[in-house]
Amino acid sequence: AQRVTQPEKLLSVFKGAPVELKCNYSYSGSPELFWYVQYSRQRLQLLLRHISRESIKGFTADLNKGETSFHLKKPFAQEEDSAMYYCALVQGAQKLVFGQGTRLTINP
Amino acid sequence: SQTIHQWPATLVQPVGSPLSLECTVEGTSNPNLYWYRQAAGRGLQLLFYSVGIGQISSEVPQNLSASRPQDRQFILSSKKLLLSDSGFYLCAWNRGVNKEQFFGPGTRLTVL
Numbered sequence: 001a002q003r004v005t006q007p008e009k010l011l012s013v014f015k016g017a018p019v020e021l022k023c024n025y026s027y028s029g030s031p032e033l034f035w036y037v038q039y040s041r042q043r044l045q046l047l048l049r050h051i052s053r054e055s056i057k058g059f060t061a062d063l064n065k066g067e068t069s070f071h072l073k074k075p076f077a078q079e080e081d082s083a084m085y086y087c088a089l090v091q092g093a094q095k096l097v098f099g100q101g102t103r104l105t106i107n108p
Numbered sequence: 109s110q111t112i113h114q115w116p117a118t119l120v121q122p123v124g125s126p127l128s129l130e131c132t133v134e135g136t137s138n139p140n141l142y143w144y145r146q147a148a149g150r151g152l153q154l155l156f157y158s159v160g161i162g163q164i165s166s167e168v169p170q171n172l173s174a175s176r177p178q179d180r181q182f183i184l185s186s187k188k189l190l191l192s193d194s195g196f197y198l199c200a201w202n203r204g205v206n207k208e209q210f211f212g213p214g215t216r217l218t219v220l
Contacts, residue, residue: 006151032207044152044198044211086152090207094140094159100151 002027004089006099013077014107021072021102023061023087032090033070035061036098039083047072047085057081082106110135114199114212121219127172127186129215131199134180139201141182142209143174146196158182194219 003026013019025031035047048056050063050070061072070087087099111134121127133139143155154167156174164174171190175183182199196216200209 034208043213044200046208049208088152094202094207095142095154095157096207096209097154098144098152 002089002091002097004087004097004099006085006087006102008102009100010103010105012105012107015079016076019074019077019081019104019106021085021087021104023070023072023099025068025070025087025089027068027089031063031065031068031070033061033063034088034090034096035059035070035072036086036088037083038086039080044086077106079106079108110201110210112199112201112210112212114197114215116215117213118216119218121189121217123191123219124188127184127189127193127217129184129197129199129217131182131184131212132180133201136180136201136203138179139203141176142200143182143184144198144200146198146214152198156184189219191219193217 005024007022033050036044037047038044059072059074061070063070082105084101084103086101088096091097113132115130140159142157144152145155146152156164156166158164158176161176161179172186194217196214198214199212202209
């Protein structure tokens with residue numbers, strides 16, 4: 001069965017430090033993965049998708065099929081990055097399977 | 109532009125009472141619609157999804173049901189709420205080959 005695992009429920013780093021939010025998936029085929037973010041008092045929204053291979057707000061995520069991972073990284077964390085982050089895997093035609101989420105806190 | 113609405117924003121209900129949460133989408137037609145529950149420590153759990161009027165797929169067996177009486181309306185219901193139904197309920201939509209989902213503001217349900 002397709003599954004997404006985010007091993008860290010909470011992650012706290014200092015401003016300016018690198019941040020990495022881990023995501024591992026299980027999927028027999030070519031996966032399609034997303035990172036969603038929910039800032040305080042805002043709606044859950046798409047941050048980035050692996051097929052775009054883009055950097056959004058300084059974040060990047062590389063799909064590693066060998067390690068079945070899609071970790072989200074940013075070299076220098078900012079206070080406004082504090083949020084809840086979800087990794088998601090496309091299942092079937094239009095469904096998404098979400099991980100448990102990681103609450104990221106950036107300390108000043 | 110497309111927008112998605114949910115109401116009510118918050119709801120406190122006694123155990124055993126009925127439930128009706130509504131979600132509507134504007135600015136698009138024939139969207140795929142989704143209901144999720146967001147619980148602390150359990151992430152986002154897909155409850156139901158619909159690819160068209162009257163078409164509902166249930167992802168997990170539970171005390172809830174969903175209906176899609178109109179193209180852009182998705183309703184989450186229960187005949188008798190349980191304590192375990194408490195949580196944050198999110199509605200989402202997408203369309204076509206773009207798998208990105210757009211989420212509503214959510215409804216915080218507390219069952220006492």
